[in-house]
Amino acid sequence: MSSNGHVLASAGGTFELGGDLTINRMGFGAMRITGEGVWGEPDDIDNAKAVLRRVIELEVNFIDTADAYGPDVSENLIAEALHPYPDGVIIATKGGLTRSGPGQWHTKGTPEHLRQALDGSLRRLKLERIDLYQFHRPDPEVPFEDSIGELSRLRDEGKIRHIGLSNVTTEQLAAAQAIVPIVSVQNRYNIFDRESEDVLNACERENIGFIPWFPVGAGKLEEAKIKQIADKYNATPYQLALAWLLKRSPVMLPIPGTKSIAHLEENVAAAAIDLSDDDFNAMAEA
Numbered sequence: 001m002s003s004n005g006h007v008l009a010s011a012g013g014t015f016e017l018g019g020d021l022t023i024n025r026m027g028f029g030a031m032r033i034t035g036e037g038v039w040g041e042p043d044d045i046d047n048a049k050a051v052l053r054r055v056i057e058l059e060v061n062f063i064d065t066a067d068a069y070g071p072d073v074s075e076n077l078i079a080e081a082l083h084p085y086p087d088g089v090i091i092a093t094k095g096g097l098t099r100s101g102p103g104q105w106h107t108k109g110t111p112e113h114l115r116q117a118l119d120g121s122l123r124r125l126k127l128e129r130i131d132l133y134q135f136h137r138p139d140p141e142v143p144f145e146d147s148i149g150e151l152s153r154l155r156d157e158g159k160i161r162h163i164g165l166s167n168v169t170t171e172q173l174a175a176a177q178a179i180v181p182i183v184s185v186q187n188r189y190n191i192f193d194r195e196s197e198d199v200l201n202a203c204e205r206e207n208i209g210f211i212p213w214f215p216v217g218a219g220k221l222e223e224a225k226i227k228q229i230a231d232k233y234n235a236t237p238y239q240l241a242l243a244w245l246l247k248r249s250p251v252m253l254p255i256p257g258t259k260s261i262a263h264l265e266e267n268v269a270a271a272a273i274d275l276s277d278d279d280f281n282a283m284a285e286a
Helices: 045-057 073-082 111-125 144-156 170-177 197-206 224-232 237-248 261-272 277-284
Strands: 014-017 021-024 062-064 090-095 097-101 104-107 130-135 160-166 182-188 209-213
Touching: 045 073, 045 261, 073 111, 090 111, 111 130, 111 144, 130 144, 130 182, 144 160, 144 170, 160 170, 160 209, 170 182, 170 197, 182 197, 197 209, 224 237, 224 277, 237 261, 237 277
Parallel strands: 062 090, 090 130, 130 160, 160 182, 182 209
Antiparallel strands: 014 021, 097 104
């Protein structure tokens, strides 16, 4: 169990990503270590780096980021805080979005942009190869096969170890798999938003990692039924929402993010909650 008495991410079990990367199933999303609106540097850079170092101490070995977070800020902070990376730590990043200001996101999936984006991520993260590079979002102005084909070429060149997708349908997943092996999908999913249930089911069938973004949902977690169940486990509703995800599927890889060490420790502690079948079902119906 412990790092200074705190639960470690390994309590949630492991998943073999791509057959050769062992991931502790409670990961960390590094979007929130940037400034307001996921734009610019955080108010307290030293605190952001301290959070990242605590991530490693808690045996979280899967950190998810993107070139669009900041932009560039999240990747730079990860490298400044953690490079050279400890053995077994997997830094996953994404490309395919550009930014024009706080809270503003634009798709850009041209082969030229993806190649440029990957090269920038390699430079900022101080890596020669990205273990998991994810296509951030399909671009309606660019044929999907063109975007995936370029990622496949970059993989052949040795710049990418494994390819993942984000914000895709089952049809897009199948189309990508016809071009290159896909080892993960990152879609929005939580106890209240299961629109990607069919994508999760497809990932389960094919042993593809499913990385839910926005994993704890919204304010509904404070409603009476879930609060009562959480009290049974001496846990917060937010911890219970993460425990529910871990129980939902063996391919589920939650990546809750935060800029607080205390909140990080609380999130990771959810990995040790052994949710009963009855309580899992009751939460699913809440």
